[in-house]
Amino acid sequence: MRSNGGPVIRADIYVRISQDLTGEEQGVARQEKRCRQLAADLGMEVRHVWVDNDLSATKKSVVRPDFEAMLRSQPQAIVCWHTDRLIRVTRDLERVIELGVNVYAVEAGHLDLSTPAGRAVARTVTAWATYEGEQKAARQKLANQQAAQQGRPYTAGIRPFGYGDDHMTIxxxxxxxxxxxxxxxxxxxxxxxxARKWTEAGLQSPRSKAAEAKGWTLRGVKKVLTSPRYIGQSTYLGEVMGKAQWPPILDPEIHYGVVAILNNPERFSGGRRTGRVAATLLAGIGQCGYDGCDDTVNGRGYRGVPVYGCGLTHTRTPRSIADDRASKATLARLMFPDFLGQILSSQNSQDGASSAALQAEAEELRKRLDGLAMAYAEGAISLSQMTAGSGALQKKLEAIDAELVSSAGIPPLDPVKGVAGLIEGWPGLPLPTRRAWVDFCCIVTLNPAKGRHLTSMTTDDHVTIEWRDVEE
Structure with a gap:
């Protein structure tokens, strides 16, 4: 387009759709084709094409990267398929008006933003577009709420992990x-x-797959494991609405036990994370060997090497050395001639080999009940979730309390396989079980280097082991 024989206007094309379910960008491609034809008909050259695919233009929390970049680039003119693809709310219109350029739309004509009348028309069009969007959102929310109350799945989005494309088939x-x-x-x-186990198994979140993300995040795993969907409950905006039409995957007592653990506010309370599950063998168990330091150690990194250290970093013991030494010492203690007899004697005096496991399970259930109450107080779960979860956990706790006589005070031990089975299966035992046995068998002290280079220190220089007596 030439103005009085002037230079050709170089226009920027802007295309956008709010939802691209396939991820193939076919919608924006069709818009671009029509916009290029309009630019050619108007005698304009295309300077750049800006694309915001699968992004809303009405949500304040959503940033349109290419829209922002286009405004910063100071275009001479803007071509779009429809004005509502470019601007849906007044705040964005005013930013376009500040550019002082004209907007040409394939389906909505020309907005002359250089005159008061043209700007008034643009503001009126945008106001009605905003009204239409709000009305559509209100109708959709009502429909979604009614569907949730009837237990029907919300099938407009990506399928949930664990269910098929119909959101119902397991x-x-x-x-x-x-x-x-x-x-x-x-x-x-x-x-x-x-997260590691799911990722290594080749399982992928449907949402992550659509976004071409790799592996599971902690947030993604937690969202799955705490969702009421998996016990056959339908929700709307986080509130349980009733029984769902799809089959459950988890038992209620298991689900609410997980919810109590993962939503416990003390789990990530800052500072010393007393509610957090230890991720290393000796965290909170190993003791700092520095004179006058009563602190236990935790896992950390030092110059790229995983180490253990207390809060004041008196020691930086390589984890590989400390874990290997503590594991071997524990297994040696288990194989000691008098040890099996002492364990069995302790168990028999406490009314059976299963009492320790039952006591541990009962204590864990009580923690989960406390965790549910705290999670509700913090607003992490709803009243209906807390009530249902507490009921399921309390019922199981009553059954255990009825069976439990007393605690043997030792980690769980298979009464059939005995110590031999424990030793043989040590590498594959869950970390909490190995930690419990290390703490039961040994006092592990990690010593400071005292000016020595780590490579010149022996295993005994790094780690001191004392065996505990069963009676302790």
Whole structure:
């Protein structure tokens, strides 16, 4: 387009759609084709094409990267398929008006923003577009709420992990992973362990797959394991609305136990994370060997090497050395001639080999009940979730209390396989079980270097082991 024989106007094309379910960008491609034809008909050259695919223009929380970049680039003119692709709310219109350029739309004509009348028309059009968007959102929210109350799935989005494209058919492999992940959390393992296991198994979140993301995040795992969907409950905006039409994957008592653990506000309370599950063998167990330091150690990194150290970093003992030494000392203690007899004697005096496991399970259930109450107080779960979860956990706790006579005070031990089975399966035992046995068998002290280079220190220089007596 020439003005009085002037230079050709170089226009910028802007295309956008709010939702691209396939991720193939066909919608924006069609818009671009029509916009290029309009620019050619108007005698304009295309300087740049800006694309915001699968992004809303009405949500304040959503940033349109190419829209922002286009405004910064100071275009001579803007071509779009429809003005509502470019501007849906008044705040964005005013920013376009500040550019002082004209907007040409394939389906809505020309907005002359250089005159008061043209700007008034643009503001009126945008006001009606905003009204239409708000009305559409209100109708959609009502429809979604009614569907949730009737237990019908919300099928407009990406399918949930564990269910098929109809959001109702169980995917066997994914469902098994969800059950396994929930049991791992109940056994004291971390979200990181679950995320690694799901990722290594080649399982992928449908949402992450659509975004071409790699692996599971802790947030993604937690969202799955705490969702009421997996016990057959329909929700709307986080509130349970009733029984769902799709089949459950998890038992309620398992689900609410996981919710109590993962939503406990003390889990990430800052500072010393007393509610957090230990991720290393000796965290909170190993003692600092520096004179006058009563602190235990935690895992950390030092110059790229995983080490243990107390809060004041008196020691930086390589984790590989400390873990290997503590594990071997524990296994040696288990194989000591008098040890099996002492354990069995202790168990028999406490009314059976299963009492320790029952006591540990009862204590864990009580923690989960406390965790549910705290999670509700902090607003992490709803009243209906807390009530249902507490009921399921309390019922299980009453059954255990009825069976439990007393605690043997030792980690769980298979009464059939005995110590031999424990030793043989040591590398594959869950981390919480190995930690419990190390703490039961040994006092582990990690010594400071005292000016020595780490490579010149022997294993005994790094780690001091004292065996505990069973009677302790």
């Amino acid at each position: 995917m066997a492999e994914e469902a098994a992973a969800i059950v396994d992940g929930a049991n791992m959390i109940l056994a004291g393992e971390s979200l990181s362990a679950v």
